[in-house]
Structure formats: structure tokens, C-alpha cells
Amino acid sequence: MEIAKKNNDGVMMLSFCGRLDASSATETENELNKIIDDSPKLIIDLAELEYISSAGLRVLLVAAKRIRRENGKMCLCALKDSVLDVFEISGFSAIFDLADTETEALTLIND
Amino acid sequence: MIELDADLKNLSTFIDLAKKYADEMDFDKSSIMQIELALEEAIVNIMNHAYPEGTGKIQLECKIQGNSLLISIMDYGIPFDVMAVEDPDVNASLEERKVGGLGVFFIKKLIDNVNYVRTNEGNLLLLEKIKK
Numbered sequence A: 001m002e003i004a005k006k007n008n009d010g011v012m013m014l015s016f017c018g019r020l021d022a023s024s025a026t027e028t029e030n031e032l033n034k035i036i037d038d039s040p041k042l043i044i045d046l047a048e049l050e051y052i053s054s055a056g057l058r059v060l061l062v063a064a065k066r067i068r069r070e071n072g073k074m075c076l077c078a079l080k081d082s083v084l085d086v087f088e089i090s091g092f093s094a095i096f097d098l099a100d101t102e103t104e105a106l107t108l109i110n111d
Numbered sequence B: 001m002i003e004l005d006a007d008l009k010n011l012s013t014f015i016d017l018a019k020k021y022a023d024e025m026d027f028d029k030s031s032i033m034q035i036e037l038a039l040e041e042a043i044v045n046i047m048n049h050a051y052p053e054g055t056g057k058i059q060l061e062c063k064i065q066g067n068s069l070l071i072s073i074m075d076y077g078i079p080f081d082v083m084a085v086e087d088p089d090v091n092a093s094l095e096e097r098k099v100g101g102l103g104v105f106f107i108k109k110l111i112d113n114v115n116y117v118r119t120n121e122g123n124l125l126l127l128e129k130i131k132k
Helices: A026-039 A054-069 A080-092 A102-109 B008-024 B029-050 B102-110
Strands: A003-008 A011-018 A041-050 A074-077 A097-099 B002-005 B057-065 B068-075 B111-119 B123-130
Touching: A003 A026, A003 A041, A011 A026, A011 A102, A026 A054, A026 B102, A041 A054, A041 A080, A041 A102, A041 B029, A054 A080, A054 B029, A054 B102, A074 A102, A080 B068, A080 B102, A097 A102, B008 B029, B008 B057, B008 B068, B008 B102, B029 B057, B029 B068, B029 B102, B029 B123
Parallel strands: A011 A041, A041 A074, A074 A097
Antiparallel strands: A003 A011, B002 B057, B057 B068, B068 B123, B111 B123
């Protein structure tokens, strides 16, 4: 899995590309922790995320819990239908801030 | 049928085998992803629970029977009955939400019939995905 990142006025804009599964979970978790060390405000664009399993959801949950503790904010956007299905079955769609587009996510984050 | 070490490096080989059968049966895209997801969860559970220390083998066999894809996953580790695992609370808030416990839940949700058998040799998990 690839993570692209850019800084937009203090908000880290990430974009995940590929598969967030048991094979890529540890590396992604380490990378996210480094990013949160710099900024606890982040938007993750999932438009190019093809697949997520429980190992991947766990990484996002751990990040969201840490961000909450550090009074930051995290928003996920542009989920593919297949990925959204997994969020819905697991109840994760109710515990994460989800947006359709990056612009909408920026509004949510800066609210 | 393949038998490989219970190691993450083999995960994609296991999944590719099941996908090959699912493609052959012309399952729709979303069902193929469900099969993939359930199989990943089953294999990761074996690594964590059947072989908590060190590793062992996982045997995967796929069969087509009418409208069903039958997937059998065998390991030779300590007993782990997926049917006995409690469902996570999917309505919990972010603070209360526990990390983990979702894998078995996905298997039960996404697969039509799930059976667990403890044999003399080890754990046998049987998954049946029906093409609708």
C-alpha cells in the first residue's frame, strides 16, 4: 500500500492507494504514527483504496483513538463502495467522520 | 489444493487460489471481495490463535458444487473454534470500541454457511459461498 501526503495549512492530506490488509497493516500503522506526531489533524482520501480487512480497520481505529486523545481531528473521504460496505458491516461508518470529497472533508475538519 | 506455511507472505497465494475459483464461477465483484475478506480473516486467525507461537501449515482447498463455492481451510494447531467467538459490539462509540474481534464477525456475515470441525489432526473450517 502507498501513502501520498501533502500539508494543507496544518491539515495533513493523505491518500491511500492499494490494499490495507494484514500484510500492509504494520507498516501503515508506523507511518500513520509518524504523521500524527507531526500533526494530529488529518484527512485520508480513500478513493484509490481497493480493499480493507479487519487488520486495516484496526489501524484506522488505533489512529482515531490516538487523535481523539490528542484533541486532533481525522476525516476519511471518497470511499469506494466495496470499502464502504466493510465500514458499514463493522459499524465503523458510525464512528468515523466520512465525507464524499476532499473539499467536504476540509470543511468538516476546520469546523 | 495447496499447503503452505501460516505466514503473511503466503496470504496472497491463498487468496489468489480462492479468487481463481470465484472468477471461474462468475461471482460478482462484491461477492469476490467478500470471499477474499473472509479468507484473509480465517488465515490471520489461524496465525494468531492456532499457531500463537511459531508457525505451522495451512491447507486450503476449493471446490465448486452447483452454485456453491466450498472452501476448506485446515490447520494443525491448537483448537480454535470461530463459532465460539462473541460478536463485537458494532454500535459502540469510538472510545468504547475495542480493537479487534472483527475478523470472525466478517466471516459469519459474509459467508452463507460456516462450519467448524475439530478433527484428530487440527482445526477444519468450512466456508460455503452461494452464488445468487
